[in-house]
Amino acid sequence: MVTDTRYTVRQLASIAGVSVRTLHHYDAIGLLRPPRDPSNGYRRYDHAALLRLQQILFLRELGLSLDAIRDVLDRPDFDLLAALEQHREALRERQRRLARLLDTVERTIQHLKGEIEMSSHDLFAGFSEEQQAAYEEEAARRWDEQTVRESNRRWRSYSDEKKRAILDEGRAIYTDLIAAMPEGPASPRVQDCVRRWHEHLRNFYEPALEGLLGLADLYNEDPQFNATFVKMHPDLAPFMREAVKVYVERLQGHREP
Amino acid sequence: MVTDTRYTVRQLASIAGVSVRTLHHYDAIGLLRPPRDPSNGYRRYDHAALLRLQQILFLRELGLSLDAIRDVLDRPDFDLLAALEQHREALRERQRRLARLLDTVERTIQHLKGEIEMSSHDLFAGFSEEQQAAYEEEAARRWDEQTVRESNRRWRSYSDEKKRAILDEGRAIYTDLIAAMPEGPASPRVQDCVRRWHEHLRNFYEPALEGLLGLADLYNEDPQFNATFVKMHPDLAPFMREAVKVYVERLQGHREP
DNA sequence: CTAAACCATCACGTTACGTCAGAGTCAAGC
DNA sequence: GCTTGACTCTGACGTAACGTGATGGTTTAG
Numbered sequence: 004m005v006t007d008t009r010y011t012v013r014q015l016a017s018i019a020g021v022s023v024r025t026l027h028h029y030d031a032i033g034l035l036r037p038p039r040d041p042s043n044g045y046r047r048y049d050h051a052a053l054l055r056l057q058q059i060l061f062l063r064e065l066g067l068s069l070d071a072i073r074d075v076l077d078r079p080d081f082d083l084l085a086a087l088e089q090h091r092e093a094l095r096e097r098q099r100r101l102a103r104l105l106d107t108v109e110r111t112i113q114h115l116k117g118e119i120e121m122s123s124h125d126l127f128a129g130f131s132e133e134q135q136a137a138y139e140e141e142a143a144r145r146w147d148e149q150t151v152r153e154s155n156r157r158w159r160s161y162s163d164e165k166k167r168a169i170l171d172e173g174r175a176i177y178t179d180l181i182a183a184m185p186e187g188p189a190s191p192r193v194q195d196c197v198r199r200w201h202e203h204l205r206n207f208y209e210p211a212l213e214g215l216l217g218l219a220d221l222y223n224e225d226p227q228f229n230a231t232f233v234k235m236h237p238d239l240a241p242f243m244r245e246a247v248k249v250y251v252e253r254l255q256g257h258r259e260p
Numbered sequence: 261m262v263t264d265t266r267y268t269v270r271q272l273a274s275i276a277g278v279s280v281r282t283l284h285h286y287d288a289i290g291l292l293r294p295p296r297d298p299s300n301g302y303r304r305y306d307h308a309a310l311l312r313l314q315q316i317l318f319l320r321e322l323g324l325s326l327d328a329i330r331d332v333l334d335r336p337d338f339d340l341l342a343a344l345e346q347h348r349e350a351l352r353e354r355q356r357r358l359a360r361l362l363d364t365v366e367r368t369i370q371h372l373k374g375e376i377e378m379s380s381h382d383l384f385a386g387f388s389e390e391q392q393a394a395y396e397e398e399a400a401r402r403w404d405e406q407t408v409r410e411s412n413r414r415w416r417s418y419s420d421e422k423k424r425a426i427l428d429e430g431r432a433i434y435t436d437l438i439a440a441m442p443e444g445p446a447s448p449r450v451q452d453c454v455r456r457w458h459e460h461l462r463n464f465y466e467p468a469l470e471g472l473l474g475l476a477d478l479y480n481e482d483p484q485f486n487a488t489f490v491k492m493h494p495d496l497a498p499f500m501r502e503a504v505k506v507y508v509e510r511l512q513g514h515r516e517p
Numbered sequence: 518c519t520a521a522a523c524c525a526t527c528a529c530g531t532t533a534c535g536t537c538a539g540a541g542t543c544a545a546g547c
Numbered sequence: 548g549c550t551t552g553a554c555t556c557t558g559a560c561g562t563a564a565c566g567t568g569a570t571g572g573t574t575t576a577g
Contacts, residue, residue, distance in 0.1 A: 013554070027557090028534055043542060045555060061481065065365050069533070087369050094362050101358065105351050108322050112344050270523070284525090285565055300573060302524060326564070 010048040019056050026056075034059060034073050066090060110220070176200050180243070181236045188245035197243075197250040219247040267305040276313050283313075291316060291330050323347060367477070426460070433457050437500070438493045445502035454500075454507040469508050476504040 016023045029035040030046065035056055037046040048056075055076065062072045067090060176199050183192040201215065222232055222240045232240040273280045286292040287303065292313055294303040305313075312333065319329045324347060433456050440449040458472065479489055479497045489497040 011555080022535080023555095024534060024536085032533090043555075044557095045542085064361075066361055087365055091362065091365050091369065094358060094365060098355070098358050098362065101351060101355050105348065105355065108344055108348050108351060112341065112348065268523080269525095279565080280524095281565060281567085289564090300524075301526095302573085 008050055010053070012046050012048075015048045015053060015056065018053065019060060021056075021060070029056075029059070029069075032069060032073075034069055034076075066094065172199075173203055176203055177235055177239070180246075181239060184236070184238065184242055188242060189249045193246050194250055194253075197246050201250070215247050215251055219244040265307055267310070269303050269305070272305045272310060272313065275310065276317060278313075278317070286313075286316070286326075289326060289330075291326055291333075323351065429456075430460055433460055434492055434496070437503075438496060441493070441495065441499055445499060446506045450503050451507055451510075454503050458507070469511060472504050472508055476501040 010018065012023045012026050016026055026035065026046070030037065035052060037048045037052055039045065040047055058076060059069075059072055062075060063069070065087065067075070071090075176196055180193065180196040180200075183190065183196055186192050204215075204218075219240075223244055232243075236242075267275065269280050269283050273283055283292065283303070287294065292309060294305045294309055296302065297304055315333060316326075316329055319332060320326070322344065324332070328347075433453055437450065437453040437457075440447065440453055443449050461472075461475075476497075480501055489500075493499075
C-alpha cells in the first residue's frame with residue numbers, strides 16, 4: 004500500500020496558495036517540473052513536489068529570486084547560508100536607501116506644506132501667475148485645513164502696506180546676501196542676512212531650527228526652487244546651505260553648550 | 261540677444277547624468293518631448309527641457325513612477341503633495357515589510373549556523389546520508405571557522421558511546437513529547453520534555469533563550485524542518501512552538517519578575 | 518573625402534508572473 | 548451517446564524602466 008497521492012495543477016495550486024499560472028511558470032523555467040500523464044499531457048504532482056514547492060515559496064518569501072532559488076535547491080552543495088548572508092546585505096542596503104528616501108520625502112512634504120506660503124510669497128518669482136492661482140486654490144482645498152488656515156490667517160492679517168514691505172524685505176535679504184557672499188558663509192554680514200531670513204520666514208509660519216536646514220537643502224535639491232535661486236545667483240543655493248548650517252550650529256551651541 | 265542654448269541628446273544626457281536611451285524612453289512615453297530639427301529629425305532640447313528633466317529626476321529619486329511624475333508635471337492642479345503623502349505611506353509599508361523580511365532572514369541565518377549541528381545530529385532524519393555528508397563538508401569550509409570549529413570540537417570530544425546516547429536521547433525526547441501532547445503545552449510532562457530538549461541542544465551549542473523561540477518558529481516555517489516534524493507527528497511543530505513559548509516565558513519570569 | 522562620432526528607429530531582453538485566446542479533455546446528467 | 552461545464556494544455560502579449568545591440572542615415576574633424 005503505497006502513498007501515491009497525485010495532484011492536478013489546480014489542486015496543488017490551491018493547497019499551496021498560488022495561481023495555476025505560477026505553477027506553469029515554475030515548470031517552464033525548470034524550477035518545478037512534474038511528470039506528465041502520457042495520455043493527455045496533464046501535469047501530475049506528487050507529494051515530493053508539494054514539499055519542494057513549499058521550499059520554493061519559503062525562499063521566495065525571503066526575497067530570493069527564482070534563479071537563486073533554483074541554484075539553492077538543485078545544487079547539492081546547498082549554498083543557502085551564503086546566499087542568505089549575501090541577500091541580507093542587499094536587504095540592509097535597500098533598507099538604508101528606503102530610510103533616506105523616506106527622510107527626503109518627509110522633509111519635502113513638510114516644506115511643501117510650509118511653502119504653500121513660501122512658494123507663493125517668498126519665491127513666487129519661480130511660478131507663473133496662473134500656475135500660482137491654481138496652485139493656491141487647490142492647496143487651500145486639499146491640504147490639512149487647520150494648518151493652512153492658520154498660516155493663511157497670519158498672512159492675511161497684515162495690511163497691504165505690510166505685505167508689500169514683507170515681500171520687499173524678502174528680496175532685499177537675497178540681494179544683500181549675494182552682495183555679502185565674497186566674505187564667506189560664516190562672516191558677520193552673511194550671518195546677519197541669515198538671521199533676517201529666519202525672521203522673515205516667521206511672517207509666514209513658525210520654523211523649527213532643523214527646518215531651516217531642510218529648507219536650505221530643498222533650495223538645492225528641488226529643481227523648481229533651485230531654478231529660482233540660480234536666477235538670482237548661480238551659487239546662491241549652495242552658499243545658503245553653508246551659511247544656514249553655520250547659523251543653526253551657532254544657535255544650537257547657545258542652547259546646549 | 262536671446263538665450264537659445266540647444267542641446268543634443270548626448271549633451272543633455274551627460275549634463276543630467278542619464279543615458280541617451282533614457283531620454284529616448286522619456287520621449288517615447290511622452291514625458292519629455294523635445295522639438296525636432298526638421299532637416300534631420302534630431303531632438304533639440306532647450307533650457308526649459310533641462311529644468312523639466314531635473315524635476316523628473318528629482319521626483320524619480322523620491323521613488324515615484326514615471327506615470328505619476330507625468331501626472332504631477334502635466335496636470336496644472338499639481339497634486340504633488342497628495343502624491344507624496346500617498347507615496348510616503350507606500351514607502352513606510354515597504355519599510356515595515358523589509359524589516360520583517362530582514363528579521364526572518366536573520367533568524368534563519370542564525371539558526372542555520374546553529375543547525376549545522378542541529379540538522380546533522382538532532383534532525384538528520386530529514387536528510388539522506390549523502391546529502392548530509394556533502395552538507396557538512398561544505399559547511400565546515402564555508403562558515404565562520406571559529407564558530408564551526410568550536411561547535412564541532414564539542415561534538416567530537418564525545419565518545420562514540422556518548423554520541424549514540426545523545427542521538428538516542430534526542431529521539432526519545434520527541435517520542436515522549438508526542439506522547440504527552442494530549443496533556444497540553446503547559447502541562448508538567450510537556451514542559452519537562454522541553455527542558456530536556458533545551459538541555460539536549462547544549463550538546464551541540466549554547467542556545468540563548470530567544471533562540472529557542474526562533475528555533476521553534478523555524479521548525480514551523482522552514483519546509484525542510486517542517487517535513488521532518490510532520491513525519492513524526494502532524495501537529496508536533498505547532499505544538500512545540502506553544503510549549504517552547506510557555507517554557508521561555510516561565511524562565512524569563514524567574515529572571516526578571 | 519573619408520572615417521569617427523553621433524543621430525535615428527526598430528526590436529528583443531529583463532522579473533515573475535496576470536490575463537486572455539483557442540483548443541483538447543474529463544466527469545456527469547439526460 | 549451527447550451536451551455541458553469545469554478543467555487542462557500551449558502560446559502569446561502586457562507589465563516598468565530602461566539596457567543592449569542592429570541597421571542605416573548625418574555631421575564633423577582631419
